[in-house]
Amino acid sequence: MSVHKHTATLLIITSDASDAERLIGALREDGIATQSVTVPHAERLAEIIAQRGCDLILCCSYQREVDLDSVLAAHRKLIGDIPLILIEESEQHAANLAKIRRSAVRDLIRRHDHDHLKLAVAREFAELLRRREAAGLNQRLRLCEQRDRELIAVTSAGVSFVQDGLHLDANPAYLALFGYPDLDELQAIPFLDLFVPEYQKKIRELLRGGDATALNEPVELTVICRRHDASQFNARLLAAPAEIDHEPCLRLLVHPLDAPALVTPIAISAEPEISTAAPAPVAVNAEMSAPGLSQLLAEITGHLNAEHRIERPFAIFYLQLKDGTQLLRDLGLTLGLEQRDAYAAQLSTLVAAEHGFCARVTDDGFVVLVDDVNELEAKALAERLLTTARLPHRAGTQPDDATADFDMGYYLVRDRAGAAEDIVNAAYRLCVGRESVPTAPAATPAGDSEAEIARRVERALAQDHFKLVYQPIISLMGDDQENYSVLVRLIDEHEPPLEARDFVGPATRAGLIEQVDRWTIRSAIQVIGEQRRAGQRISLFISLAEDTFRNPSIVLWICDCLREFDVRGNWLTFQFQEEVVTNNLASLNKLMETLKKIKCRVALHRFGLLAHPERLLQNLPLDYVLLKSTFAQGLANDPAKQQRLVALATMAHEFNVKTIVTGVEDAQSLTVLWTAGVDYVQGNFLQRPSPTLDITSGGR
Structure with a gap:
């Protein structure tokens, strides 16, 4: 006292x-x-x-x-x-x-x-x-916290502190439990990655306060955890509020359970032999689809290095049973499930002959991975998977029925990829026919060979022949922030200049686009530093190519540039093309969250292409959406387009996301855009791209 x-x-x-x-x-x-x-x-x-x-x-x-x-x-x-x-x-x-x-x-x-x-x-x-x-009292609190840390360091229970989905600290027992050699490596991955996908929703709700709104008492969950080597174990997770350095966070205790983790990929074995008689029980766990997905994600991750480059190229196949519900109605539940299990055994045997990996990820969905195949070999394997592994013949069907029992989507994974979840999602979308993968880069300009343009890009990187130009993003709501979109030009005194659309495709296919993006980012950050020190309230928008944002080290490199030029992250907005977002949703969500932690803003370009754009607003932490330029074309005389624009702007504002309409080419459109509640506009009518950062009035 x-x-x-x-x-x-x-x-x-x-x-x-x-x-x-x-x-x-x-x-x-x-x-x-x-x-x-x-x-x-x-x-x-x-x-x-x-x-x-x-x-x-x-x-x-x-x-x-x-x-x-x-x-x-x-x-x-x-x-x-x-x-x-x-x-x-x-x-x-x-x-x-x-x-x-x-x-x-x-x-x-x-x-x-x-x-x-x-x-x-x-x-x-x-x-x-x-x-x-x-x-x-503060001194006593610090002493208690110090003693608490000392006890946590020697306890056998796994203890960590998590804030915004990232680890702040963890004791040796926690690192050993998950198989991480040191705290730095653990802090480099999201906390969600320590759990198999089917439990990540609960963990995300916990991190957002959904299961611990009052936080008056610890929250307890039973989960399946994933170690650094992709092995799994069951655990009890206790979460309680805590503070580190006066910042609120969650203190987590992980107690491994004695029961073995549920892992059930399809066994890759040459036995049992395929039988044309009535299906017999097979050693496939048909009920546990989610652990099969977990094993699949671990297998894909094993093909990627730390920079998400593909060390072992592979083909991924997604097979989905046609009319699975109708099958159960026709045959009944028990016989229908036996048919599915018999198919799983056939597929397992067939994949084993190809030295591949197979997992059952849903009741009706299977994924196959096979290493080191080219396009012709992948196509031939796809045909064998569809024609050789078949459901036992239904009553009234002919044995030589040529109609496949399954839909399939497949593609080759090489060079650099997104997260494992993105690869699986892309194969699934190909199977159900929702979109094509991958998106093709821009075409090569006429008159120049792709190889020559690639050589010009390589030479420009070595000799600093790139140049930044800027186009202002004007506020319709009175914002005094000086926002500019950053564009890149390839300038060579011996050759005609090239715009980005002329060299992006060849640079991407030549593996040079990430170097171009890094040059752009560093140059733009340097410009921001110079302009801010001169008293200008400048903020720049920079586009990132798919190869660039798939590299996990890009954020650390951005941080280095920000420190080098003494620039704040909130003066920079990184934008991503909507066309590639759906194929990289998991990895982009993690990347955007990390960019937000260093105060950078994130934007989605060409917004409005998908049938359900609200799903992107729900799943990505966006600050801006840039609507595709076609919205501004003929807008004043197109009521249907105006209605669609109002709907998109209203939807974005519901998620606290600001809207930017690009491609504005006439004065009539501005009135419509302002009435629709659009926040910003960009286009040649307002100002063409310029090597200077002076905003002029009117078009040129």
Whole structure:
């Protein structure tokens, strides 16, 4: 229990000892102060306070011998918390009022006003005691936290601290439990990646406060965890609120359970033999589809290095049973499930002959991975998968029925890929026919061979022949931020200049686009630093190619550039093409969250292409969406387009996302855009791309 002083010890600055006695006498009557120290000036103020343990300072500034400026200067140099109260003549009260307001003086009292003096000293002493008590409690808290850390470090339970989906700290037992050699490697991955996909929704809700809204007591979950080597184990997870460095976070305790984890990929074995008789039970866990997906994701991850480059090229096939519900209706539940299991056994045997990997990821869905095949080999394997592995013949069907029982989508994975989830999702979309993968880069301009353009890009990177140009993004809502879209030009005095659309395709296919993006990012950040130091409120929008954002190290490189040029992340917006987002949704979500942590903004370009754009707004932490330029073409005379524009703008605002319409080419469109609630516009009518950062009015 804290022991408080009941009365204050005063330091009185006065040249008249009798004045000091009158002051302390008035305070002693009410038991406010009983001890005092008197000094004639402010010299050695800190030393006297330390020696005598003074709590407050009273300064008789009305005395000619007391230099008020010296007292204020000496008080500012004090390290401790010592309140200063001035006593002044009535006629000087107003004259010194402005001066003391700029200082740390706690009160100004007229001479002989003992009632005010008593109130001021009692108030300041009580507040001083409360501050000292709070400081003592903070010190005790820090000691408790230190002892807590020491206990956590030696406990056998896995303990970590998580904030915004990333690890802040973890004890050795936690690192050993998940198989990570050190904290740095653990901090490089999202916390969600420590759990198999079917449990990630619950973990995400926990991180967002969905399961711990009040946080009055720990939240407990039973989960399946995933180690660094992709092996799994069952665990009980306890989450409770905590603080690290005065920042709120979650403290997590992970207790492994004795029961084995549920992992059930299809066994890759040459047995049992395929039988044309009635299906017999097979060693396939038909119910547990999610662990099969977990094993599949682990298998894909094993093909990727730290930079998401493909170390072992492979083909991925997604097979989906046609009319699976109708099959169960025709045959009944038990026989229908037996047919599916028999097919799983056939597929397992067939894939084993190809030395591949097979997993059952849903009741009706299967994924096959085969290494080192070219396009012709992949096509031939796809035909064998569809024609050789078949459901047992249904009643009334002919054995030679040429109609496949399954739909299939497949493609080759090489060079660099997104997250494992993105690869599976892309194969699934190909199977169900929702989109093609991959998206083709821009075409090569006529008159130049692709190889020649690639050589020009390579030469420009070596000789710094690239140049930035800027197009302003103008606010329709009165925002005074100077936003510009950054574009790149390839300038060579011996060759005609190339715009980005001319060289992006060849650069991408030649594996050079990431180097171009890095040159653009670093140059743009340098420009931001120069303009900000010159007093301009500039903010730049930069597009990232797919190869660039698939590299997990890109954010660290961006951080290095921000530090190099002393630039804040919120002066930079990175934008991504909507066409490639759906094939990289999992990895892009992680990347955007990481960019937001360094305060950068993120935008989605060519928004509105998909049938359900709200899904992207729901799943990505966006700041802006840039609507495709066709929205601005003929907008004033197209009611249907206006209605669609209003719907998209309203939808974006519901998710607190600002809208930008590009390709504005006429004045009539501006009125419609403003009425629709669009936040920003960009286009040649407002200003063409320019190598300078001056905004001009009107088109050119």
